[in-house]
Amino acid sequence: MAIKQLSIFVENKTGSLVKATEVLAEAGVDLRAMSIADTRDFGILRIIVNDTYAAVTALKDNGFVVNMTDVVGCVMEDKPGAAGEMFAALAEAGIAIKYMYGFAGKNEAYAIIRVDDNTLCEKVLLSKGIKLLVPERL
Secondary structure, eight states: OOEEEEEEEEESSTTHHHHHHHHHHHTTOOEEEEEEEEOSSEEEEEEEESOHHHHHHHHHHTTOEEEEEEEEEEEEESSTTHHHHHHHHHHHTTOOOSEEEEEEOSSEEEEEEEOSOHHHHHHHHHHTTOEEOOGGGO
């Protein structure tokens, strides 16, 4: 049940995100989740969208470098300790999280996780009663 995540390389300067989001908007692409990480010279905008193909096409047509990655999404109760339970389940199974980002919904919290083995990650989460976030729910 992998979720397609796009990583867009943007210049680390004022206004870079404006152009990327304008391109997506003009293509009718809706952002579902996003995270940005920076380095000294560039930023990586990680997004999940409603139409991956349209997003990739529009971004590449406008000169952006885009990579697609499969990530795991999980759904937790929006309560203290829920993320810790998820972290403990993955650590117990020897699964290292490369990066993650989260967001809250109504009575639920969501995490997008990048790991080496998505299949194992999903199996571990499900075995601990942690629901997976399927693309259709985004």
